[in-house]
Amino acid sequence: MHELSAGWGLLERNFHLIRRYLSWEAVDFFYNVVNAVTIALIGVRGGPSMVLYLLVGALLWNFLSIIFNEVANSVQWERWEGTIEYTFMAPIRRLTYLLGVSAWAVLYATLRTGLVLAVVALFFRMPLRAADLGAALVVLLVASASFIGIGLVAAILPLMSPERGAQATHIVQGALLLVSGVYYEVSALPVWLQPLSWLSPATYTLRAERAALLHGAGLGQLLPALGILVLFALVTIPAGYAAFRAAERYALRTGRLHRNG
Amino acid sequence: MDSRAFDEERPRAVAAVSSSGTAPAVRCMGVVKRFREPLEADEAEAERGWRERIGLLGRRSRPVEALRGIDLVVPAGSVYGVLGANGSGKSTLIRLLATLLLPDAGRLEVFGHDVVCEAAAVRRRINRVSVEASFFKSLSAWENLLYAARLYGLPPRAARERSAAVLERLGLPAQKLRARVETLSRGQQQKVAVARALLTTPDLLLLDEPTTGLDPRSKREVQEFLGEIHAREGTTILLTTHDMDEVERLCDRVAILDGGRVVAEGTVAELKLRFAGSESADMEEVFLRCTS
Ligand SMILES: Nc1ncnc2c1ncn2[C@@H]1O[C@H](COP(=O)(O)OP(=O)(O)OP(=O)(O)O)[C@@H](O)[C@H]1O
Numbered sequence A: 001m002h003e004l005s006a007g008w009g010l011l012e013r014n015f016h017l018i019r020r021y022l023s024w025e026a027v028d029f030f031y032n033v034v035n036a037v038t039i040a041l042i043g044v045r046g047g048p049s050m051v052l053y054l055l056v057g058a059l060l061w062n063f064l065s066i067i068f069n070e071v072a073n074s075v076q077w078e079r080w081e082g083t084i085e086y087t088f089m090a091p092i093r094r095l096t097y098l099l100g101v102s103a104w105a106v107l108y109a110t111l112r113t114g115l116v117l118a119v120v121a122l123f124f125r126m127p128l129r130a131a132d133l134g135a136a137l138v139v140l141l142v143a144s145a146s147f148i149g150i151g152l153v154a155a156i157l158p159l160m161s162p163e164r165g166a167q168a169t170h171i172v173q174g175a176l177l178l179v180s181g182v183y184y185e186v187s188a189l190p191v192w193l194q195p196l197s198w199l200s201p202a203t204y205t206l207r208a209e210r211a212a213l214l215h216g217a218g219l220g221q222l223l224p225a226l227g228i229l230v231l232f233a234l235v236t237i238p239a240g241y242a243a244f245r246a247a248e249r250y251a252l253r254t255g256r257l258h259r260n261g
Numbered sequence B: 001m002d003s004r005a006f007d008e009e010r011p012r013a014v015a016a017v018s019s020s021g022t023a024p025a026v027r028c029m030g031v032v033k034r035f036r037e038p039l040e041a042d043e044a045e046a047e048r049g050w051r052e053r054i055g056l057l058g059r060r061s062r063p064v065e066a067l068r069g070i071d072l073v074v075p076a077g078s079v080y081g082v083l084g085a086n087g088s089g090k091s092t093l094i095r096l097l098a099t100l101l102l103p104d105a106g107r108l109e110v111f112g113h114d115v116v117c118e119a120a121a122v123r124r125r126i127n128r129v130s131v132e133a134s135f136f137k138s139l140s141a142w143e144n145l146l147y148a149a150r151l152y153g154l155p156p157r158a159a160r161e162r163s164a165a166v167l168e169r170l171g172l173p174a175q176k177l178r179a180r181v182e183t184l185s186r187g188q189q190q191k192v193a194v195a196r197a198l199l200t201t202p203d204l205l206l207l208d209e210p211t212t213g214l215d216p217r218s219k220r221e222v223q224e225f226l227g228e229i230h231a232r233e234g235t236t237i238l239l240t241t242h243d244m245d246e247v248e249r250l251c252d253r254v255a256i257l258d259g260g261r262v263v264a265e266g267t268v269a270e271l272k273l274r275f276a277g278s279e280s281a282d283m284e285e286v287f288l289r290c291t292s
């Protein structure tokens, strides 16, 4: 009951923060829209399915990187505000904190990406007649879980190194963008880089979403990809949680949680 | 000044309280805490190898002994002052008790609960006010308090009533609750921080320089209020401060830290008698005698 209240408190707090930084939200949103539209426009010469191919990439990347960022930067943000010690001193389980952060990440990413989609739909006629929207939604849900897992693993970086941690999470995100085939097929990558794409859940997510939206692949056909994504989540979420606890202990031992006064 | 004289007394104080049955609010036994601190630029330059140059390893560092074996007992229901020069380890001690640091050696207990193994039990009974106001600066004071209340499972209505009462008592106008924290003065922020700590009715209140930066009137208001809370709710207060008047006004007992060690411990009157030769002496005199 108390843990529920704490989890809700995190959502409420983040909502208040968004409201305060609404102008930044708007700017960010504007950029997301422009980004998706310009990338999709590149595909116009290739026909409607090319446009859709690129749009899926842009929107999905938007969605996944919001989740990743919200989870990975939660600690960094509170450290910057100076509230981290108060949040960590509260009598709640760390699991509750991380679940609250993750729930917020999925909620927020869904809203943001949904809005971008709504605006982008004004620009393009999307040939979705063949699409299996239900299957696409299931893939999205499962993919969120695996991205929460990677976000958790990345969230320990700012705990371990206040100075360099945030930079490191950007590198992780950049690497994922490069190898996951967001705007191109993974086979376009240099051969030596291609194996890295196997390690990114985004690769499987994008492939499955495109199969569902462009070629109408149903859940049956997507089962292998879904299986891999579930596996990713099953490995990265517990591993991320364990790593977070270990990183927290490290921070408490070395005095890196906060250094002031 | 000879600090060894007190070494003999301290174990006796520890033993006296532990045999009395109920656990003291705080008990520290041989607490050691070390940090690593980066070397100065020129020191580091001399030791720099190619790895540091290209940033593969972090900067070179050296150990800092923040606490070198602290033994301390804070009786339940007392107001206990911790004094000491800058860097003597006061905040480190408070963070250890607040489960925000892990000790390198020794043991700390809060109401009999070990801060390392029973952190959750400790967290339920404490709260803390730190020197720097730690808030989401763009949120309003109330939004910050609400977040704190939720973390402790306190319903919003109870939180609003309690914080309004505290802030009114501390002389912060009610409409300030709706203002962004960053628009409040430092003293006003500090009052909100006190209100946040008291939302949860802690049994042990850890105050790290709670009145630093307050004007004389605000300072007095906060001190009187703390005294009231202590009298009314029996809250144990552990307080660090650089204000000697505050010590005299509030504290039952005092420990003076120097270089990470307790160099003096006792009631204000005892310390004055022992170090300044008279109970009517200045506390500042005692402080200067005890710290190097
Ligand atoms: N997180 C940390 N990382 C590295 N060194 C630290 C850390 N916290 C404290 N120290 C060092 O430990 C020593 C004690 O610091 P502490 O903050 O406890 O002093 P203090 O008594 O509170 O001082 P002040 O009166 O200035 O607040 C100092 O030398 C400080 O540099």
Ligand SMILES: [Mg+2]
Pocket: A261, B090, B091, B092, B208
């Ligand atoms: Mg301090």
